[in-house]
Amino acid sequence: MSPDPMSPDDPMSPDPHDLSEALAHEADAAAQRPVDLDAVLRGSRARRVRRRRAVVGATASVAGLLVVGALAFGVGALTQDAATTAGSIAEDAPVSEGADGAGSAEPDAVAPRDGEQFGDDLLVVGPDSLNRCDAPIAPATDAATGPISVVLVAPAEPVSPGAEGVVLVRIANEGTTTVEGSVRSAPAVTVSDSGKTVWHPSLAVDEDFTPVRLAPGEQIELEGRFAAAACTAADEQGGAIRADLPPLAPGAYELSAVVSFVAAPGAAPMLVVSPTVPVTVG
Amino acid sequence: MARTWDDVATRLVAERGDALTRYAYLLTGSVDDAADLVQDALVRTFGTPRFQLDLPRAEAYVRRAILNAVIDRSRREGTWRRVRHLAVAPSVAQSESAGTDERLDLMRRVRSLAPRQAACIVLRYYEDLTVDQVAATLGLSSGAVKRYLSDALRALSSSILASDAATPRPMPTRTEGDHVA
Numbered sequence: 001m002s003p004d005p006m007s008p009d010d011p012m013s014p015d016p017h018d019l020s021e022a023l024a025h026e027a028d029a030a031a032q033r034p035v036d037l038d039a040v041l042r043g044s045r046a047r048r049v050r051r052r053r054a055v056v057g058a059t060a061s062v063a064g065l066l067v068v069g070a071l072a073f074g075v076g077a078l079t080q081d082a083a084t085t086a087g088s089i090a091e092d093a094p095v096s097e098g099a100d101g102a103g104s105a106e107p108d109a110v111a112p113r114d115g116e117q118f119g120d121d122l123l124v125v126g127p128d129s130l131n132r133c134d135a136p137i138a139p140a141t142d143a144a145t146g147p148i149s150v151v152l153v154a155p156a157e158p159v160s161p162g163a164e165g166v167v168l169v170r171i172a173n174e175g176t177t178t179v180e181g182s183v184r185s186a187p188a189v190t191v192s193d194s195g196k197t198v199w200h201p202s203l204a205v206d207e208d209f210t211p212v213r214l215a216p217g218e219q220i221e222l223e224g225r226f227a228a229a230a231c232t233a234a235d236e237q238g239g240a241i242r243a244d245l246p247p248l249a250p251g252a253y254e255l256s257a258v259v260s261f262v263a264a265p266g267a268a269p270m271l272v273v274s275p276t277v278p279v280t281v282g
Numbered sequence: 283m284a285r286t287w288d289d290v291a292t293r294l295v296a297e298r299g300d301a302l303t304r305y306a307y308l309l310t311g312s313v314d315d316a317a318d319l320v321q322d323a324l325v326r327t328f329g330t331p332r333f334q335l336d337l338p339r340a341e342a343y344v345r346r347a348i349l350n351a352v353i354d355r356s357r358r359e360g361t362w363r364r365v366r367h368l369a370v371a372p373s374v375a376q377s378e379s380a381g382t383d384e385r386l387d388l389m390r391r392v393r394s395l396a397p398r399q400a401a402c403i404v405l406r407y408y409e410d411l412t413v414d415q416v417a418a419t420l421g422l423s424s425g426a427v428k429r430y431l432s433d434a435l436r437a438l439s440s441s442i443l444a445s446d447a448a449t450p451r452p453m454p455t456r457t458e459g460d461h462v463a
Contacts, residue, residue, distance in 0.1 A: 014388060014438050016407060022385040023392070023408035027304040033317035035299040040324040041288055047329025 127188040127258040127271050131197040133231035133241060137190055137256055140275040147179045148172065148214070150187075150259045152224070154277035159228045161281055162247030169224045169257045169274065173214035182209040184260040184269075189224040192254045192276065199229050199248070202241050209262065224257050228281045250282030291328045294340050301409075302344055308404045309352045311393050323347035342419045345401075349420060352397045391441045392434075399434035402427055 131137045143149035151170045159165035169187040173179045185208045191199040212220060229245035254276035262269045299320070306316035306323075327343040392400055398420070405416045413431070417424045 014435065014442065018384075018388065019392075019403065019407045020410075022388040023308055023404060025385050026389045027308055027408060030307055030313050032300060032303040032307060033313055035295045035303065035317070035320055035324065037292060037295045037299075039321060040291055040295060040328065043321075043325035044287070044291065044328035047325060 127184065127260045128201040130188070130258050130271055130273070131190040131192070131200045131256075132233070133197055133200065133235055134233040135197055136195050137192045137197050137254075137276070138258070138271075138273050140256070141272045143174050146270075146272060147175055147263070148259075148261060148272055149174045150257055150272045150274040152189075152255055152257050152274050152277045153221075154255070155279055158280040158282045160247075161228050161250060163228055165226050165228060165255075165279065167224045167226070167255060167257070167277075167279075169222045169259065170219050171212070171214070171222065171259055171261075171272075172219035173216055176216050178216065179214045180212070181261055181263040182211045183220075183222070183262075184208065185210045185222065187222050187224040188258040188260075189226040190256050190258065191226055191228065191248070191279070192256065193251075195254075197231075198253065199227055199231050199245070200241065201226070202243070209260075222259075226255065248281045251280075253279050253281055255279045287328050290337060290340050291324065294337055294344070295324065297337070298341050302341070302348070305345060305404060305409070306348050306352075308389075308408060309348070309393070309397065309400055310355075311389070319348050319351050320344070322351060342421070345405075345419050346421055349397060349401045352401070356397050388438070391438050394441070395434050395437055396430075398422075399430045399437065402430040403434050406431055 141150070149172050151172070153168040153170065155165055155167055167189060169189070171183060186201075188201045190197055190201075210222075214220065227245070228248045230248045231241050231245050235242040235245060255278075256276045257274040259272045259274070260269045261272055302320050302323075303316050306319045307313060310316050310319065323344045326347045327340060392403055395403065401420060402416055405411045405419060406413070411419065413424050413427050416422075416431075417427045420427070422430075
């Protein structure tokens with residue numbers, strides 16, 4: 001047992017060794033029932049299907065009241081760009097196969113369809129690890145295909161090697177109808193060198209989302225943080241990266257941001273990627 | 283490399299299923315309840331779209347879901363306790379025989395703690411997690427975990443003292459001072 005800083009200094013408290021022993025004895029004494037994996041997989045798939053159907057139903061109802069132009073904001077349009085939205089909506093079955101982009105936004109494309117293989121195609125990728133060290137960065141999301149666009153404001157000052165930089169991330173509604181939902185409060189900012197990821201944020205443990213309601217043309221700004229540090233594929237640790245990375249060599253790099261947007265509670269988040277902006281390290 | 287949620291669920295059950303069941307059992311004292319709680323918690327965890335559901339995060343989610351279920355159950359049982367005397371005859375008070383296993387006695391006291399206190403005790407003293415690790419697992423602040431642990435130890439201490447005062451028997455052996463190792 002490692003030392004504990006929270007001792008209540010009460011001499012009558014149970015001895016920690018006794019406590020540990022009692023717990024271990026108790027846990028070992030009972031013959032536990034093994035987990036039924038098949039039931040877990042079946043149950044969780046069914047639950048995901050139910051959630052998704054609820055989202056589809058709600059979205060389709062709303063979509064029925066909107067003009068066709070508003071449908072262009074549909075999530076489905078974003079799904080066309082697998083490279084930019086791979087992480088966010090990879091959990092959903094492909095939609096509108098063969099469609100050519102914005103024109104495919106129909107009510108049933110607003111939310112994904114259920115596929116026979118649903119539950120097996122759920123890629124576990126988040127905004128922080130959409131870009132992986134040494135790998136090419138995800139291309140920017142086409143602003144014409146989504147409800148929101150994301151742009152970065154390039155830092156005016158160079159960032160010292162190894163230091164943390166702060167950038168503004170602007171999320172704008174480029175469409176003609178109000179966009180409502182929530183965005184993760186901390187955009188994931190990636191540092192790249194000639195299109196190759198040299199730093200990305202570590203896996204965020206807590207995902208704090210901010211509600212947004214953007215009228216056409218309206219925008220909000222979030223603060224994004226990045227480190228002028230260099231990572232390689234060897235530094236990847238299951239979505240996280242090593243904390244003690246070496247500083248980036250002075251020079252010119254690019255920044256891009258990934259914003260996680262959730263259109264409705266329970267809906268699958270989608271990732272919107274900004275174009276790159278230059279940043280100087282030195 | 284990205285993995286499917288089913289892959290993560292399969293790995294979690296294979297590698298940590300027993301640990302999760304033991305954790306639930308220590309909180310509930312029932313093998314069947316523990317199995318049901320773990321099963322439900324796994325379904326809840328993997329039935330909700332989440333980013334980055336890697337193994338450690340998934341395990342933390344499941345432990346939180348188990349604890350939440352125990353808290354819900356505790357609330358329901360609390361309500362039942364308040365009205366129980368209207369429905370059933372009071373049971374005969376169980377006398378503690380001299381041979382009562384102190385471990386069982388201690389476990390009964392642990393399970394009578396508030397669920398969050400009990401969970402902190404189990405994670406700290408059974409799983410041997412640090413305060414920070416307990417905090418991360420349960421989604422609490424480290425300060426809150428320290429308070430829960432401190433309150434739990436104090437409650438156990440009071441419970442043991444009250445029991446000792448009511449039942450003439452030798453005091454259990456305790457270490458001096460450094461009781462929170």
